[in-house]
Amino acid sequence: MKASRINRYGGPEVLFVADIEKPVPNDNEVLVKVHAASINPLDWHVMRGTPYFMRALTGLLKPKKGFKTLGADVAGEVEQIGKGVTSLKLGDHVFGDIFNYGYGAIAEYVCVPVEALVLKPENISFEEAAGVPVAALTAYHGLNKYGAVRAGSEVLINGASGGVGTFAVQLAKFYGANVTGVCSTRNIDLVKDCGATDVIDYTETDLMKLDRKFDLIIDMVGNLSLSDYKKLLTAHGNCAVVGFGGMSHLMSIGLLGGKRIKMVDFKSNQKDMQYLANLLENKDISTVIDRSYSLEETSEAITYLETSRARGKVVIIPDKG
Numbered sequence: 001m002k003a004s005r006i007n008r009y010g011g012p013e014v015l016f017v018a019d020i021e022k023p024v025p026n027d028n029e030v031l032v033k034v035h036a037a038s039i040n041p042l043d044w045h046v047m048r049g050t051p052y053f054m055r056a057l058t059g060l061l062k063p064k065k066g067f068k069t070l071g072a073d074v075a076g077e078v079e080q081i082g083k084g085v086t087s088l089k090l091g092d093h094v095f096g097d098i099f100n101y102g103y104g105a106i107a108e109y110v111c112v113p114v115e116a117l118v119l120k121p122e123n124i125s126f127e128e129a130a131g132v133p134v135a136a137l138t139a140y141h142g143l144n145k146y147g148a149v150r151a152g153s154e155v156l157i158n159g160a161s162g163g164v165g166t167f168a169v170q171l172a173k174f175y176g177a178n179v180t181g182v183c184s185t186r187n188i189d190l191v192k193d194c195g196a197t198d199v200i201d202y203t204e205t206d207l208m209k210l211d212r213k214f215d216l217i218i219d220m221v222g223n224l225s226l227s228d229y230k231k232l233l234t235a236h237g238n239c240a241v242v243g244f245g246g247m248s249h250l251m252s253i254g255l256l257g258g259k260r261i262k263m264v265d266f267k268s269n270q271k272d273m274q275y276l277a278n279l280l281e282n283k284d285i286s287t288v289i290d291r292s293y294s295l296e297e298t299s300e301a302i303t304y305l306e307t308s309r310a311r312g313k314v315v316i317i318p319d320k321g
Helices: 041-048 052-058 126-130 133-144 163-174 185-193 226-232 247-256 270-281 295-306
Strands: 002-005 016-019 029-039 073-081 093-097 109-113 154-158 178-183 198-201 214-219 233-241 261-263 289-294 313-317
Touching (some): 041 052, 093 126, 093 133, 093 270, 126 289, 133 163, 133 214, 214 226, 226 247, 289 295
Parallel strands (some): 154 214, 233 261
Antiparallel strands (some): 002 016, 029 109
């Protein structure tokens, strides 16, 4: 089978498509024929081996075996079932976040523990499903477990047009919050369509000159300092930081952010994935897809994602012509 691989750390030039042995599922695993996978900033961090503390997990000098094939988001069809699997059957259409269960979704096939997967709603495509797991779970956890969003909350989403941002806007609106999205001029209509009550064009308006306070900030960009967060937050507001602007920014949040300003960190679970699947099926949220690429074009896809210009999700389709 074909897979998008790395043997060393570096930029997109280290990616190549390799023919590797088709995996066989272990006990409580299924073999998934991948119809679509999506890429996330997580993937370019693994590819580059940065920040360096990640290498304690991925490999000190070069990627470990389990991190040579990129991809945490998968959507596909169950083709083979391992011993002990009763919750899924051959032919089931599934999707999930597999980063904590083996990684390696940007390939024609991947073996996945059943607890990492849920059934794909019939009314969404594989491409739409593949764009959901990491981005939507990040948004969900940021809103609910770091910020406790509720009806009437004033929510600021910095980086509202990206993969996590588009889901964060939709979810916050679903919970009844008043959503203010921050994006560039070309993405204003997109962010409004996702449900933002107000949109700030950062090319025209200095966010720090706003005479407003927010109950919750979800920051995907990492261009705000601790003092910026505190200035924008209400007295009891919280900030969930997804993207960080370098190690100094990351360390300042970890050391000085306290209980109110935290990096979003979570382990995906089947319960949360099923919750999102239900929202997708009911059309309460949907996936915004910017571009799709073939397996052979993975390096181009990551190059594009690293520009931070993607509107929503970037998807890999292994059998794309």
